[in-house]
Amino acid sequence: AKPPSERARVFRLEVRDFCAVRGKLLGEFCKIFPLLQVIVLPDRAREPNLLVFLCDVVEECAISTPRLAWAQFQDDTMELLW
Numbered sequence: 001a002k003p004p005s006e007r008a009r010v011f012r013l014e015v016r017d018f019c020a021v022r023g024k025l026l027g028e029f030c031k032i033f034p035l036l037q038v039i040v041l042p043d044r045a046r047e048p049n050l051l052v053f054l055c056d057v058v059e060e061c062a063i064s065t066p067r068l069a070w071a072q073f074q075d076d077t078m079e080l081l082w
Contacts, residue, residue, distance in 0.1 A: 007033050012072075014040040020053050027057045031064040038070040038078075046073040055081050 010033040015026065018041055030036055044050060054071050058081045061068055069082040 004034065008035045010036060012036075012038045012040055014042060016041075016043055018044060020050075023053060023057055027060050030057065030061040030068055034065060035067055036065050037067045038072055039068070040072045042072075042074055044073055046075070046077055046079060051079060051081070058082050 013029065013033065013036055018026070026039075030039070039054065041050075051071070058065075058068050062082070069080060071079045071081055073079070
C-alpha cells in the first residue's frame with residue numbers, strides 16, 4: 001500500500017462499467033483517497049436513481065474523503081452530490 005502522501009495526489013477517480021451492485025467496493029476505493037473530489041463515470045448517462053445511489057456512497061465516505069462532492073457523466077455534465 002502506498003503512504004497517505006502518495007494517495008493524496010488523486011483528485012479524480014474514473015469508474016467504468018459501474019453498477020450499483022459494486023457500490024460497497026466503490027465506497028472502499030473512495031476511502032483510500034483522502035483528497036478525492038470527483039467520481040467520473042464516462043460510460044454512464046446521468047439518471048436520478050444513479051444520483052441517489054452515488055449520494056449514499058458519498059455520504060458514507062464523508063469522514064475519510066470530505067472533499068468528494070461531484071460526479072461527472074458521459075456527456076461531461078457535473079452533478080453536485082453533497
